[in-house]
Amino acid sequence: MKKLNYLFLLIFLTAFAACSNDDDNSVKANLESMPVTNGYYTNTGGTLKGYYYYSTFQDNDKLLTFDYYLGNWTGATFAGFTYTNSTDTKTGNSSAAVSGKGKIGAMYLVAYPSSYTPTRFKINDPSKYTIDGCWISNSVYAYNCMTTNNYAPASKFKSGSYYKVTATGYTADGTTSVGTTSIYLAKYASDSDTPSKDWQWFNLGVLANAVYVQFDVDSSDKGDHGVNTSTYFCLDGITLNQK
Secondary structure (H helix, E strand, O other): OHHHHHHHHHHHHHHHHHHHHHOOOEEEOOOOOOOOEOOEOOOOOOEEEOOEEEEEEEOOOOOEEEEEEEEOOOOOOEEEEEEEOOOOOOOOOOOOEOOOOOOOOOOEEEEEOOOOOOEEEEEOOOOOEEEEEEEEEEEHHHHHHHHOOOOOOOOOOOOOOEEEEEEEEEOOOOOOEEEEEEEEEEEOOOOOOOOOOOOEEEEOHHHOOOOEEEEEEEEOOEEOOEEOOOOOEEEEEEEEEEO
């Protein structure tokens, strides 16, 4: 009898799990097979805004629109968002994920917030979708800033040091906040701690009423011009829930 009860329970749990998967109303932004140049998305066009040329790009399914900035100077790099399939963990100032790969597939996002370039994406159909969350990772550059003294003015972290990313949701006007939430990519309780080298799930459910989601970086290591630690970080598997 006990064996039969166990068998019935196993069948029930299997059926329940199958139903749960069928009822999953979430979708993920898909970046796979999108075009890159030397491993990164680059757009040399756009509209000049201050020091940067501004443009946007979308994921394959056009769920989200990402802000992209290219500096108006020789050797300029991007700000805002780009995407990459880079596995470069050897170059000290690489913006690639410190794990050397994406969480979901080969392609993932790199973010670079600055005081001139809000790092945000837009949910294209907020009447149908709400933000759920995403995977987040330290970049190689940020990790090296926190673990060595080789990237002045950044300083090696010690007990009490931290590095966190804050997400703020905004309504359709782009200025009215609906809430904020943060995640630590490094939080030192002792001098021997280290930053995260893994992809972490960043729950953005509290921003469910947002049309825009903006990301900002804060660090305990600051100077006259703001955060000294590199502000590159990586995102993957941005997930939306269907209403």
